[in-house]
Amino acid sequence: xxxxxxxxxxxxxxxxxxxxxxxxxxxxxxxxxxxxxxxxxxxxxxxxxxxxxxxxxxxxxxxxxxxxxxxxxxxxxxxxxxxxxxxxxxxxxxxxxxxxxxxxxxxxxxxx
Amino acid sequence: xxxxxxxxxxxxxxxxxxxxxxxxxxxxxxxxxxxxxxxxxxxxxxxxxxxxxxxxxxxxxxxxxxxxxxxxxxxxxxxxxxxxxxxxxxxxxxxxxxxxxxxxxxxxxxxxxxx
Numbered sequence: 159x160x161x162x163x164x165x166x167x168x169x170x171x172x173x174x175x176x177x178x179x180x181x182x183x184x185x186x187x188x189x190x191x192x193x194x195x196x197x198x199x200x201x202x203x204x205x206x207x208x209x210x211x212x213x214x215x216x217x218x219x220x221x222x223x224x225x226x227x228x229x230x231x232x233x234x235x236x237x238x239x240x241x242x243x244x245x246x247x248x249x250x251x252x253x254x255x256x257x258x259x260x261x262x263x264x265x266x267x268x269x270x
Numbered sequence: 271x272x273x274x275x276x277x278x279x280x281x282x283x284x285x286x287x288x289x290x291x292x293x294x295x296x297x298x299x300x301x302x303x304x305x306x307x308x309x310x311x312x313x314x315x316x317x318x319x320x321x322x323x324x325x326x327x328x329x330x331x332x333x334x335x336x337x338x339x340x341x342x343x344x345x346x347x348x349x350x351x352x353x354x355x356x357x358x359x360x361x362x363x364x365x366x367x368x369x370x371x372x373x374x375x376x377x378x379x380x381x382x383x384x385x
Contacts, residue, residue, distance in 0.1 A: 162313070164313075189371070198377075199377070200374075200375045200376065200377050200378070201360070201373075201375040203372065203373070206372070214372070248313055248314065250314075252371055256371070257302050257364040257365075257371035257373070258304070258316065258319060258371075259371060259373060260316070261306075261313040261314040261315070262313050263311075263312055263313040264312075264313050266311075
């Protein structure tokens with residue numbers, strides 16, 4: 159285990175649903191990240207949080223809403239998603255001031 | 271801007287034979303470079319990291335990579351493949367922006383190991 163957990167591991171939702179993805183890290187890190195992994199495309203960075211503050215939003219549509227209540231938890235709130243949002247969503251964390259990121263197992267999201 | 275090119279989308283080797291996964295990078299400064307592995311339905315696991323301390327980097331599970339600045343390459347090798355090595359491998363370059371890092375991923379190389 160990498161010390162980064164994600165729930166749920168699988169999620170199927172309709173286009174009108176609202177759901178949330180959760181990420182928790184037990185490594186004492188201060189930076190947390192959301193990535194999207196789609197088939198045949200490189201990993202796409204979505205959001206970066208450093209000491210609970212959002213430091214990067216990589217032009218992500220507003221139907222994805224992140225929340226970082228503390229340095230150990232990161233959420234991704236989902237609403238009115240599109241089928242093309244179906245992907246593996248990966249969370250990662252890193253110690254502040256270093257560039258080595260540790261990844262969770264991901265949430266496989268399917269939007270119907 | 272930095273970028274990574276993984277030259278092969280798919281590599282197939284026989285068990286017990288050497289593995290070579292190729293990666294070229296582009297960066298305007300001395301980068302940190304990584305190889306991550308992703309097994310089916312799993313997250314990404316760090317294999318090894320280059321940070322300029324030594325050009326030959328040893329990682330987990332018998333993998334190693336050599337940083338060649340003149341060739342802007344960071345190829346991943348293993349002397350003898352095992353069935354459990356079958357997975358997707360990602361070459362990654364890092365930009366440490368402030369105190370949070372920004373990773374740029376290659377498109378991945380799927381390694382198949384046959385008997």
